[in-house]
């Protein structure tokens with residue numbers, strides 16, 4: 301539809317110019333009858349009506365096309381982002397810049413390419429019509445007009461390349477600028493920004509980035525203005541030459557007045573058409589180059605190798621093992637894990653303890669296969685998890701991460717996301733919430749489990765503003781409930797599940813977790829050694845190496861790192877008790 305309307309629209313000016321010439325020549329012809337004037341004049345009026353209606357139809361169709369293509373492009377882009385198995389690409393600045401460009405291109409580029417192609421078709425039709433008219437009036441003039449447009453075409457193509465270069469240069473700056481925008485405008489950051497008074501500091505950084513972006517665009521605009529002046533002068537000189545010739549030709553009786561009208565509109569239209577084609581070819585070229593980034597993201601190879609025919613991850617019967625695992629986040633980083641060996645036996649509970657930065661959360665990430673070990677392997681019942689389907693593997697895991705998500709969604713959905721098959725199963729969700737000690741609190745919210753856990757969004761823009769913000773510990777319980785929803789998980793991973801809880805709640809949660817863990821396999825990461833003393837095996841990690849493992853009594857008897865840390869924590873409580881006495 302867009303293309304058909306564009307072609308018809310493009311033919312109208314040619315038709316109008318010929319009809320104008322016919323009317324003018326009929327008026328200048330002494331013996332011409334009234335019908336010779338009125339028929340083309342009425343046709344001309346019809347063309348005028350069509351010319352005033354068609355742009356609106358074209359606009360309507362183009363907008364609809366833009367919306368549909370935008371939706372499709374965005375959907376494909378995020379389907380491709382979701383298909384990434386690991387986390388590596390989300391930590392790679394170049395990949396994030398490419399994603400940002402792809403987001404922009406996915407929205408803007410397809411409609412713009414369609415618009416350019418349609419514009420090219422329109423210009424081609426207009427140009428063909430007027431070129432024929434010019435050739436009939438003066439073939440040399442027609443040739444001169446065409447040749448005079450070549451410099452403009454070449455300039456525009458050169459500028460298109462420069463524009464793509466500029467887009468690539470400013471993209472990282474724009475990404476950082478949006479980050480500052482997020483910092484300055486979000487509730488999560490508002491407290492610190494006000495307490496430390498760093499708003500203006502961040503605003504200054506944002507301003508610096510925007511100024512650098514503006515300067516880059518400004519340089520390109522100046523270069524474009526300079527480069528475009530020469531070709532414009534050549535085109536103007538050619539047009540002026542044509543006009544001088546036409547005036548002489550009328551005086552010499554070679555051309556009629558109608559011919560001159562046709563010639564003037566013809567030269568302007570051919571020059572405008574050729575310049576338009578030059579710009580559109582260049583713009584299309586530019587958008588296609590940028591669209592390359594969109595295609596690069598949507599057709600990117602998997603970030604972690606997945607076999608063509610992955611093995612199914614069966615129920616855990618023997619256990620999970622890390623065998624001589626070496627890992628670093630990139631070749632530029634230090635080793636985070638150095639030859640780690642540890643086993644989580646099926647049905648048992650293993651606790652990971654150790655200093656900050658010892659590598660505990662990294663082990664959790666490797667177990668979920670967010671990264672692959674650089675050396676060694678992670679085995680699920682003896683099978684390397686690289687041979688398993690990642691979705692299958694993750695379907696058998698559940699738990700809570702140290703940096704668990706707080707979704708701006710209703711309470712029920714916040715928990716339901718733990719097992720999206722049961723996202724609407726209220727009874728199941730309430731059961732998980734109860735096990736995390738949160739059912740009563742959530743049920744008592746203004747809309748119960750339908751209450752938005754957000755002061756930033758309302759549910760589907762419904763306009764209600766009774767959303768609530770939970771306390772840190774309450775959020776942690778919601779996260780825990782999410783992890784407990786997947787009842788049939790073979791391995792429950794709890795990375796600092798109780799760090800934000802009050803002592804009583806912590807005790808209660810650990811009791812609940814022990815209950816839930818019965819007969820299940822669990823990995824518990826915690827700095828609270830009192831909370832892990834009941835684990836079957838406690839693994840002490842230091843500097844990426846396992847330095848001790850055994851149960852609480854064994855480790856205390858051994859008098860090593862664990863015993864030292866445990867006594868230090870216990871002393872803290874004993875001193876307080878002594879003071880109280």
Ligand SMILES: Nc1ncnc2c1ncn2[C@@H]1O[C@H](COP(=O)(O)OP(=O)(O)OP(=O)(O)O)[C@@H](O)[C@H]1O
Pocket residue numbers: 391629633636654655656657658659660661662663702
């Ligand atoms: N995404 C990452 N990219 C680069 N380095 C990372 C990344 N994540 C963690 N590290 C580094 O790996 C090391 C181990 O981090 P990890 O989060 O596994 O420690 P942890 O034992 O869980 O610490 P904590 O007790 O503080 O939670 C740290 O030195 C950290 O800086």
